[in-house]
Amino acid sequence: MNLPEIKPGPLLANINSPADLRKLSREQLDDVCFELRDYIIDIVSVHGGHFGASLGVVELTVALHYVLETPHDRLVWDVGHQAYGHKILTGRRDNFYTNRKYKGLSGFPKRSESEYDTFGVGHSSTSISAALGMDVAAKMKGEKRTVMAVIGDGAMTGGMAFEALNHAGDIPNDITVILNDNNMSIDPNVGALKEYLAEITTSKTFNRFRDDVYDMLGHFRSAGDKMRKVASKMEAALTSALTPGGLFRALGFKYYGPVDGHNVKGLVRHLEDLKNIPGPKLLHVVTVKGKGFAPAEKDQVKWHAQGSPFDKITGKSLAVKSTKPSVPKYQDIFTDAVIELAKQDERVVAVTPAMPSGTGLLKMMKEMPDRCYDVGIAEQHAVTFSAGLATEGKIPFAGIYSTFLQRGYDQALHDVALQKLPVVFAMDRAGLVGADGPTHHGLYDISYLRCVPNMVLCAPMNEQELRDMLYTATCYTDRSFGIRYPRGQCTGAGYRPGFEQMPLGKGECVRKGERIAVLSYGTIGNYVIEAAEQLSAMGIEISHYNMRFVKPLDTELVNEIAAGYEHIITIEDAAKQGGFGSAVAEYLCELPQRPRMTIMGVPDRLIEHGTQKELHKEIGLDAAGIIATIQKIVTESVPSL
Structure with a gap:
């Protein structure tokens, strides 16, 4: 495909590092912001990527590096998400088109990529802790340096951010926290903090008074030490009595703002002032997500990220429309099933930590607002909130990405499993997720x-099994369920109406062959189906078992397989260490006689970003990789003549 050449504006073209930016006059910064915003729009409109968040902090980004x-x-x-600018x-302007592509730049700050990326991120609410450290x-070390952290109002709802604020207010430090307030994360923010910040930003009387006080104190500070001390005391007294930022002051921070996040010269002035003020400080910056691109400002959820080309003027998609019937995503199957279950079972509720769009639960929030809860970026709270619901007879479906459930692990163990509570963890984005890379x-x-303990773990091979697993989870009130499924489209095979309870811990035989049995867990089994067809054409007939459950493991079926085959292969879209293959190996090692075994899964190394197909191919988990593994086993098992 011939892609249009994208050229930066004349000022941006000569900025190869922040040192080049700092050579410019303040009067030129507005033009730099215009060129930078235009360049981001040009790149993302052709190559895709996160969008609205970076547009919203263009002026802040320029001011910070200036x-x-x-x-x-x-x-x-x-x-x-906001670090594109x-x-x-x-120094990454000329190869920024490779952003989020296989072997290209990461979509997130990454320490190994640049010395300017001071901390690797992907999960929210970590910046204040890292900056404080x-x-x-x-x-x-006796080093003189300024440390600033940029955190969104959505990420500020994460408990870790408040833990860091609490600590920073108690020990000697000079960090500056910049609160980027746009009332959005991926979806609109929820909770009391959102309302608190809204009160600050909409108080016209306070804002007018604050500006007057700021100007007056600025005059005082130009005097000697004595007057500066007086000014400092006046500022503390006035802001203590009148500033709505009392929450942050109570945590030990000096609060400044709110200020216009799209006035680059004003931001430069504020940041220069803050560099010279000792102690922890918080600058409240108000921005608009998607600033400068009308469609993104109008629909901030849709324009959080874009995966296909679009017209950079109108926002209209330029992707070629497929003539094939649309295939639903696993998240859509999940949401439709939960809504259906909720309508027939009053115990069913749903919970998500700030991911109603990503998990698909936004549909349920609109249709059944009293049965679906967005708790903000707070995975730990989401899990224990679900546990509380379960103690009172509810069956909560906690829609959480697999990578984010890691943040609620202690709660899943301590608050859910040990109490035998029927919380259903719907683990979206299980396996290799694609362009978001290793953080996701x-x-x-x-x-x-x-x-x-007390947790059932299962994974569907298709949409029908996902629906039935979700229903099966509602049939048990003395244990929790973990159901994993990947990002992206389903198989397209469809599903029957209604639900059927699945026998707990039971797999099925998909294909009968000889000598080699492949045991798959989850949707990766569809690669096995494809590989088996190609192997059959080569004269190699393998057996394929869709195991469905890793806990409890279908030991009866494993016994049968172990007795009937020379070689067992397990395959999973997950880490090999401690995974499905490990579970089978642990069981087999207790048998007096057992076949040879190969575990296929994600190796013990970081897998970078790329499409799911590219990454599966890289580590040999696609159909071609399965075929190659089986051909090698067949070749090695043939006696030499």
Whole structure:
């Protein structure tokens, strides 16, 4: 495909590092912002990627790199959806088109990629903790540097952010926290903090008074030490009495704002002032997600990220429309099933930590708002909130990405499993997720949940099995369920009306062959079906078993397989260590006689970003990889003449 050549504007073309940016006059910064925003739109409209968040912080990004002496000064981004401008200004402009592509730039800040990426991120609410650690370490080493963390109001709802604020307010440090307030994460923010920040940003009387006080105190600060001390005391007294930022002041922070996040010269002035103020500080910056691109400003949820080309003027999709019938995604199957179950069972409710769109539960929130809860970016709370619901007779479906459930692991063990509560963990994005890369791959849920008591673990091979597994989970009130399924489209095979209870811990034979049996867990089994057809054409007939459950494992079926085959292969879209294959191996090692075994899964190394198919091919988990593994086994098992 011939892609259009994308050229940066004249100022941006000469910025190969923040040092080049700092050579410009303040009067030129507005033009830099215009060119940077235009370049992001040009790149994403052709190559895809996260979108609205980076557009919303263009002015803030330029101001930060203009004021800070990066990389000596430390700039820490939270999550990283908004760091595109940062990457472009820090030497990655000319290859930014490879962003989120296989073997290309990461879609998130990444320490191994650039010295300007001070902390690797992907999960939210980590920036304040990391920045505080950097600042304290610098002081221990006797180094003079400024440390600033940029965190969104959505990420600020995460409990870890408040843990960091609490600690920072109690120990000597000089960090600056920049609260990027746009009332959005991926979906609109929820909760009391959102309302609190809204009160601050909409108080016209306060904002007018604050500006007057700020100007007055600025005059005082230009005087001698004595007057500066007086000004400091006046500021503390006035803000204590009148500033709505009392929550942050109570945690030990000096609060400044709210300020216009799209006035780059104003931001430069504020940031320069904050560099010279000792102690922990919080600058409240108000921005618009998607700023400068009308469709993104209008529909901020839709334009959080774009995966296909679009017209950079109108926003209209340029993707070629398929003539094939649309195939639903697994998240859609999940949501439709939960809504259907909720209508026939009053015990069923749903919970998600700030991912109603990603999990599909936004549909249920609209249709059944009193039965579906978005709790904000708070995975730990989501799990224990679900446990509380379960103690009162409800069956909560907790829709959480596999990678994010890691953050609620203690709660899944301590608050759910040990109390034998019927919480259903619907683990979306299980396996290799694609362009989001290693921070988002859902590879470890089998390993970290398999050792948890009172928990059933299962994975469907298709949409029908997902529906039946969700229903089966409602049939038990003395245990929890973990159901994993991948990102993306289903098989397209469809499903029958209604639900059927699945026998607990029972697999099925998909195909009968000889000598070699492949045991698959989850949707990766569809590659096995494809491989088996091709192997059959080569004269190699294998057996294929869709195991469905890893806990409880179908030991009766494993016994039968062990007695009838020379070689067993297990395959899973998950970490090999401690996963499905390990469960089968652990059982087989107790048998007096057992066949040879090969475990296929994700190896013990970081798998970078790319499409799911590209990554499966890289590590040999696709149909071609399965065929190659089986051909090797067949060749090695043939006696030499």
